[in-house]
Amino acid sequence: MTTKLWLVLVLAAFLLGALANSQSPDGTSALMKLEREFMQAAADHGSQGYLSYLADDAVELPNGHAVLTGKAEIGKTMGFLDNPDNHLFWTPAGGGISSCGDLGYTYGSYEFRSRDRDGKLGSTYGKYATIWRKQKEGSWKAVLDMGNAGQ
Amino acid sequence: MTTKLWLVLVLAAFLLGALANSQSPDGTSALMKLEREFMQAAADHGSQGYLSYLADDAVELPNGHAVLTGKAEIGKTMGFLDNPDNHLFWTPAGGGISSCGDLGYTYGSYEFRSRDRDGKLGSTYGKYATIWRKQKEGSWKAVLDMGNAGQ
Numbered sequence: 001m002t003t004k005l006w007l008v009l010v011l012a013a014f015l016l017g018a019l020a021n022s023q024s025p026d027g028t029s030a031l032m033k034l035e036r037e038f039m040q041a042a043a044d045h046g047s048q049g050y051l052s053y054l055a056d057d058a059v060e061l062p063n064g065h066a067v068l069t070g071k072a073e074i075g076k077t078m079g080f081l082d083n084p085d086n087h088l089f090w091t092p093a094g095g096g097i098s099s100c101g102d103l104g105y106t107y108g109s110y111e112f113r114s115r116d117r118d119g120k121l122g123s124t125y126g127k128y129a130t131i132w133r134k135q136k137e138g139s140w141k142a143v144l145d146m147g148n149a150g151q
Numbered sequence: 152m153t154t155k156l157w158l159v160l161v162l163a164a165f166l167l168g169a170l171a172n173s174q175s176p177d178g179t180s181a182l183m184k185l186e187r188e189f190m191q192a193a194a195d196h197g198s199q200g201y202l203s204y205l206a207d208d209a210v211e212l213p214n215g216h217a218v219l220t221g222k223a224e225i226g227k228t229m230g231f232l233d234n235p236d237n238h239l240f241w242t243p244a245g246g247g248i249s250s251c252g253d254l255g256y257t258y259g260s261y262e263f264r265s266r267d268r269d270g271k272l273g274s275t276y277g278k279y280a281t282i283w284r285k286q287k288e289g290s291w292k293a294v295l296d297m298g299n300a301g302q
């Protein structure tokens with residue numbers, strides 16, 4: 001082969017290498033699908049299902065309470081998901097993902113059905129944002145979760 | 152040069168290309184610095200300073216209100232920053248960034264100083280999260296901003 005051809009090959013290899021790291025085909029839709037699986041896990045398995053989608057170093061920013069740092073600390077506050085009268089539904093409205101496909105976010109609205117003090121079933125509504133990071137072993141986990149009031 | 156040496160060069164170029172896209176030296180600190188500049192812009196220039204750090208397609212998730220989509224819609228609600236009695240301070244506590252350095256987030260706590268109905272100055276406190284995306288022209292802009300109560 002000529003030197004010129006080799007140079008073209010070297011350049012092509014460099015560009016392919018750069019490209020390999022920047023592809024994320026339809027990554028946002030994948031995160032929105034993941035968000036629905038996250039909700040289903042919480043519906044099926046309560047707090048343990050919810051926690052299985054959190055990174056070990058996740059932070060939770062609950063409305064009206066202090067920041068919770070780490071999955072263990074967050075876990076202590078999630079027991080309400082194990083009460084069969086409580087149902088938490090959330091629906092992603094949008095999101096985004098990094099070009100290299102390792103960090104992304106989703107946001108949307110939630111409905112929390114539960115019994116009030118008189119035992120009557122009712123719903124409260126709000127919004128949320130979840131930030132996702134791809135873990136070293138390949139799965140996506142939530143690294144930040146936050147909710148507030150109003151839809 | 153021998154074919155073997157060329158092959159080594161091709162491989163090295165591929166790896167360098169891949170690496171070029173995954174470097175983000177100290178990106179999270181840079182975002183936390185940006186967050187402080189964002190606050191300063193709002194302190195110095197009110198709503199216009201605040202809005203200058205938002206992407207055109209940003210979403211705002213204000214506590215107690217519906218989602219606001221797009222900088223223009225968000226702008227309609229930011230006039231309170233132009234009242235000289237109002238002061239919004241926020242301090243990043245942590246964050247993260249994608250390996251290719253194009254998407255990141257910061258979160259922390261805020262203090263909002265203002266006058267109550269009786270004209271008395273006081274503060275309310277809360278938490279926030281900001282999601283940042285590097286724009287095509289190279290600057291970072293907030294694509295999602297959310298706040299809630301409790302520190």
